[in-house]
Amino acid sequence: MSGREGNMAEGEAKTVFHSVKLDPERCVGCTTCIKKCPTEAIRVRKGKASIIAERCIDCGECIRTCPNGAKLAVSDQLSMLGGYRVKIAVPAPALYSQYDEGQSVDRVLSGLLELGFDEVFEVAEAAELVTSATKALLADASLGLPRPLISSACPAVVRIIQLRFPSLIPNLVPLIPPMEAAARIVKERLHPGEEGVGVFFITPCAGKVTVTRSPLGYERSALDGVIGLKDIFLPLRAAMARAPERKLARAGRIGLEWARAEGESEAVGERRSISVDGIGNVIGVLEALENGKLEDLTYIEALACPAGCVGGPLTVENPYIAKTRLRKREAEAPASVTEPRPARSLDGLGWSSPVKARSAMVLSGNLDRALEMAEEILVLSAALPGLDCGSCGAPSCRALAEDIVRGHARQTDCIFKLRETIRKLAGELMAMEEMLPPGLDRE
Amino acid sequence: MTIRRSVPGDDFSQAGRASAELKRILASIGVDPRIVKRAAVAMYEAEMNMVIHAGGGLAEAVIHDGKVTMVLEDSGPGIPDLDLAMTEGWSTASDIYRELGFGAGMGLPNMKRNADEFHVESVVGKGTKVTMSIDIRSPEPRA
Ligand SMILES: Nc1ncnc2c1ncn2[C@@H]1O[C@H](COP(=O)(O)OP(=O)(O)OP(=O)(O)O)[C@@H](O)[C@H]1O
Ligand code: SF4
Ligand SMILES: [Mg+2]
Numbered sequence: 001m002s003g004r005e006g007n008m009a010e011g012e013a014k015t016v017f018h019s020v021k022l023d024p025e026r027c028v029g030c031t032t033c034i035k036k037c038p039t040e041a042i043r044v045r046k047g048k049a050s051i052i053a054e055r056c057i058d059c060g061e062c063i064r065t066c067p068n069g070a071k072l073a074v075s076d077q078l079s080m081l082g083g084y085r086v087k088i089a090v091p092a093p094a095l096y097s098q099y100d101e102g103q104s105v106d107r108v109l110s111g112l113l114e115l116g117f118d119e120v121f122e123v124a125e126a127a128e129l130v131t132s133a134t135k136a137l138l139a140d141a142s143l144g145l146p147r148p149l150i151s152s153a154c155p156a157v158v159r160i161i162q163l164r165f166p167s168l169i170p171n172l173v174p175l176i177p178p179m180e181a182a183a184r185i186v187k188e189r190l191h192p193g194e195e196g197v198g199v200f201f202i203t204p205c206a207g208k209v210t211v212t213r214s215p216l217g218y219e220r221s222a223l224d225g226v227i228g229l230k231d232i233f234l235p236l237r238a239a240m241a242r243a244p245e246r247k248l249a250r251a252g253r254i255g256l257e258w259a260r261a262e263g264e265s266e267a268v269g270e271r272r273s274i275s276v277d278g279i280g281n282v283i284g285v286l287e288a289l290e291n292g293k294l295e296d297l298t299y300i301e302a303l304a305c306p307a308g309c310v311g312g313p314l315t316v317e318n319p320y321i322a323k324t325r326l327r328k329r330e331a332e333a334p335a336s337v338t339e340p341r342p343a344r345s346l347d348g349l350g351w352s353s354p355v356k357a358r359s360a361m362v363l364s365g366n367l368d369r370a371l372e373m374a375e376e377i378l379v380l381s382a383a384l385p386g387l388d389c390g391s392c393g394a395p396s397c398r399a400l401a402e403d404i405v406r407g408h409a410r411q412t413d414c415i416f417k418l419r420e421t422i423r424k425l426a427g428e429l430m431a432m433e434e435m436l437p438p439g440l441d442r443e
Numbered sequence: 444m445t446i447r448r449s450v451p452g453d454d455f456s457q458a459g460r461a462s463a464e465l466k467r468i469l470a471s472i473g474v475d476p477r478i479v480k481r482a483a484v485a486m487y488e489a490e491m492n493m494v495i496h497a498g499g500g501l502a503e504a505v506i507h508d509g510k511v512t513m514v515l516e517d518s519g520p521g522i523p524d525l526d527l528a529m530t531e532g533w534s535t536a537s538d539i540y541r542e543l544g545f546g547a548g549m550g551l552p553n554m555k556r557n558a559d560e561f562h563v564e565s566v567v568g569k570g571t572k573v574t575m576s577i578d579i580r581s582p583e584p585r586a
Contacts, residue, residue, distance in 0.1 A: 167476035291462065292484040292553060293544065362473040367580075370472035371506060375444040378468075 016053045019073045019209035020060060024048050026070035031390040033062040033071065038279045039163060043403070044393035054360035057159035058207040059279050059304045060313030073206035073314055076225035078232065081116050084198030084224065086191065089117040090182045093124040093251070093259035094204040094309040095229055096329055097322035103240060105329060109248035111240030112202075115232075120248055121190070123201070124255030125337050126182035131254055131267045133175050133349045138270060138298060146171050148273070148289070148297035151264055153177045155207040156304035157282055158216050158355060165286045166357035171300075174351040176218055178258060179208060181349055183222035198224040202232060204259075204312025205305065217351035228314040252336040260323045261308040263330075264301040273299035278306045363406070377401045385416045444468075445505050450490055450515075452499025455543075461502035462486035469511065474579045481557040482511055482577050488550040489515040489573045495540050496520070497571060510559075512576040521567040529555070529563075 029047035034040075041055035042062060049070070051062075062071040081087045089112045096105050109120045130153070137145060152158050152172045161168050176184075183199045191197045203209060203226050212221040257263030261277035274297055276285045282302045288294055305311040310326055311319025363377075364370040380401035387397065392413040394400040403409035412418045446468065448461040466483040470476070486504065493500040497519025505512045522528045529551050536546030555561045558575035565571040 164470075166470075167480040169476075287463065290466070290480055290483055291459070291487040292480075293487075357476060359473070361471055363471050365473065367473055371444060374468050374472050374506075378444060378446070 016056075017210060017213045018051070018053055018056050018058055019075065019206040019213075020051065020056060020058050020063065021072050021074050022049055022051060023070045023072055026068045027066075028068055028070075030067065031393065033066055034390055034393070034395040035388075036061050036065045037395065038160065038283060040395050040399050042395070043408075044390075052360070054358070055163065057156050057163060057304075058205075058210040059156035059160070060206045061279055061304075063206065063313040073209060073228055075203065075206075075209050075228040075231065075314075076200070078116065078227065078235070080225050081198065081200070085196030086119070086194070086198065087117050088119045088121060088186050088191075088197065088199045089202060090121050090123050090179060090186065090199060090223075091202040092179065092204050092208075092229070092309060093122070093127070093256045093326070094312060094315060094322070095202050096256070097259060097310040097326040098229065098233060098315060098317045099237070099240070099325075101325060101328050104245070105249040105251075105333075106247055107240050107243070107245050108236070110243040110246045111236050113246070113248075114239035114243035115236060117200070119186075119190075121182055121186050121199075122249070122251040122255070123179050123182045124251030124258065126185060127178035127255040127258040127267070128252060128337050130175055130178050130181055130349060131258075131264075134173055134268050137173065137175070138268070145174075148294065148300045149173050150286075150300045150302060152217065152355075153258065153264065154303045154305075154309075155211040155216060156205070156279065157302045159207070159358075160279070160283065160304075161286065162355060162358040163360060164283070165290055167290060168286060169355055169357060171289075172355060174217065175349045176351065177208075177211070178255075179203075179223070180212075180215075180218065180221060184348070187222045200225040200227055202227050202229055204229050204309045204315050206313060207304070217353060217355050219353055229312070230314045230316055233316050249333075250338050251333065252338070253330045253333045254336060256326065256330045256333055259309045260326050261303055262301070263308065263326075264303075265299060268299060268301075270299040272297050273301060275301040275303075277303045277308050277311075279304045363402075373405050376405045380404055380411070384414055387416075389415075391415050444507070445503065447501070447503045450493050450499050450502050452494055452497065455494065458491060458494045459487060461504075462490050465504045465511070465513070468506070469579065472506070478577060478579055478581075482513070482579075485554045485557040485575050485577065486513050486515075488554050489513065489575070491545065492550050492571075492573075493517045493519070495536055495545055500570075506579070509580050510576050510578050512574070513558075514572065514574050516570065516572040518570040521569055521571055522563070522565040523567050525563060525565060 027048050029044050031044050034042045039055045039057055041052045042049050096108055112120050150171045179201050186199050201223050209226045212223045212226050215221050254267045257267045262275040265273040265275045276282050307319035307323040310322035363373040381398045384397035392400045394403055412421055450461055451457050462483055465486050469479045469482055490502055497517035500517025503514045527533055531552045532548040534546045534548035540546050559578050560576040562574045
C-alpha cells in the first residue's frame with residue numbers, strides 16, 4: 001500500500017516499515033477495524049482491509065479489535081538466536097506483569113536463560129537512567145525546552161504527534177527510550193567491541209518493533225532482534241518451571257514503574273504532571289494542549305495502551321490485572337537498582353537526530369491546490385448521507401469524501417449514492433421507453 | 444473556502460468542535476504547525492466563550508487569499524466593559540465553569556495575542572461578535 005496516498009514530503013521515505021500487518025487469509029472484510037484506527041489509516045477494498053502505510057502509527061489498536069485475528073505484529077522468532085555467539089535478553093518490565101506473583105522476577109529471568117539466552121539485562125534498569133536524565137532536563141531551565149515536556153517513551157505517541165500534532169514536537173523529551181538505552185549499555189559497556197553479541201528485546205507492542213527498524217530521534221538501533229511477548233509467553237512459562245532459580249533481578253521500583261500508567265510520572269516525581277493512557281485519551285489530552293489549555297503542566301506521561309505497556313497489544317493478560325501485579329512487584333523491590341552501574345552522561349541518552357513532522361495528512365504540497373481539494377471534500381461530505389456506516393470501506397463519510405478527492409474512491413462507493421444513481425438511471429430509462437419511435441409504438 | 448457551524452450553548456460535549464474542524468482543515472492544506480496552533484487557540488477560546496458566556500452562537504471561518512478569518516457571533520448578554528474584559532485575569536465565569544478549568548480570564552487576551560487582527564463588537568442585551576484573522580503563510584504573529 002506504500003505510496004498509495006501520495007503527497008509525501010521530500011525526504012520522507014517512500015517505503016515505510018511497519019510491524020503491524022494484515023493477514024488477508026483471515027480478514028473477512030467486516031470493517032470493525034476501520035473505525036477504531038486513530039489515524040483513519042485502514043480501508044476495506046475488495047472485501048479485504050488494507051493499511052495506508054504513511055498514516056499507520058503502529059499503535060496496535062487494530063490488532064486488539066480485529067475479531068478474526070487478521071491483524072498481526074511482525075516480530076523476530078527465538079530461532080534467530082542461533083546466529084549469535086552471546087545472546088542477551090533485554091525484557092521489558094511489562095513481561096513480569098504477565099505471570100502471577102508466585103513467580104518471582106528472578107524466576108522469570110532464570111527462565112530466559114533456560115530458553116537459550118546467555119545473559120539478561122533488564123530494561124527497567126535502563127529506565128532508571130532515563131528517569132534521572134528526564135529529571136535533569138526538567139530541572140535545567142537554561143535548556144530552553146518548552147513546558148509541558150511530553151514523554152517520548154511510547155513510540156505510538158511520538159508518531160501520532162508527528163502526524164496529527166506536529167506543533168507539539170518541540171515538547172517531546174529528547175531522550176532515547178529505555179529499551180534502546182538498555183541495548184546500548186549491553187553493547188557499549190558490558191561487551192565493548194565484541195563480535196557476535198546479539199541483543200534481543202522482549203516487547204509488549206508492535207510500535208517498539210517498528211522503532212528498532214525506523215528509529216525516532218536516533219539513526220540506528222543497537223538491538224539485533226525484537227521478540228513479541230505473546231510469542232515467548234508459553235515457552236518461557238515452561239522454561240521457568242524447569243529452570244534453577246538464580247539471583248538475577250537488579251532493577252528497582254523506579255524502573256519497574258515505567259511499564260504501567262502513572263509509573264513514569266511517579267518515577268520522575270514531577271508535581272504538575274498528568275498521566276494519560278489509551279490512544280483515544282492521549283489524543284484528547286494532546287488536543288487540549290494544542291488548544292492552549294494545559295500549559296500550566298510541566299510533564300505529560302502519555303501511553304498509547306490501556307493501563308500502559310502492561311496492556312500492550314502483544315501482552316496476554318488483562319491490562320488491569322497486569323497493572324495490579326506489577327504494583328505488587330514494585331512494592332517488593334528496592335527503590336533503586338542494586339549495585340548501580342556508573343551513570344551515563346546525558347549525552348549518551350540524548351537524541352542524535354531530529355524527529356520531524358509527517359505529512360501524510362496533507363492533501364497537496366501546493367497550498368492553493370490543497371485548499372481547492374479541502375473545499376471539494378467539504379462539499380462532497382455534505383452531499384453524503386452522514387451515517388458513517390462504513391459500507392464504502394472508509395471509516396466515515398468525510399473520509400470517503402477525502403478518498404474521492406484524492407482519486408482513490410468513487411462517489412458510488414457509497415451505497416446510498418449508488419441507489420440514488422440507479423434510481424435516476426431507472427427513471428431515465430422509463431422516460432426513454434416513452435419516447436419509442438411511433439412506428440414501434442403498439443399501444 | 445467557508446466553514447460555518449452553529450455552536451450549541453446547551454451541550455458541553457459538542458463544545459470545541461468548530462475549532463477542531465478548522466484545525467484539521469488548516470493542517471490538511473499544509474499550513475505551518477505553529478500557525479495551525481495559533482488559529483486553534485484563538486478559535487477555541489472564542490468558541491468556548493460563546494458556550495460559557497452567551498448560550499451558544501455561530502462560528503465561521505473563511506480561508507481565502509493567504510489568510511484565515513474567523514467570525515464568532517452570538518446573541519448573548521453582551522460585554523458591558525470591553526477594556527475590563529480584555530484585562531488578563533478578569534472573569535465573570537460561574538463556579539461550574541471554573542471547576543471545569545475555565546474562568547482564568549485569559550481567553551480574550553489569548554485571542555488577541557494569537558491573531559494578527561482582532562476585533563470585538565459587543566452590545567449589552569444584543570450580543571457579541573469577535574472577528575479575528577491570521578496570515579496562514581508566515582508563522583510569527585504580526586506585532
Ligand atoms: N461572548 C461573550 N458574551 C458575553 N460575555 C463575554 C463573552 N466573551 C467574554 N465575555 C466576558 O468577558 C470576560 C473575559 O473573557 P475571557 O475569555 O478573557 O475570560 P473567561 O472566559 O472568563 O476565562 P477563560 O477564557 O480564561 O476560561 C468573561 O468572563 C465574560 O464576562
Ligand atoms: S504504551 Fe507501551 S506497549 Fe503500548 S504502544 Fe506505547 S510503548 Fe508500546
Ligand atoms: Mg474565555
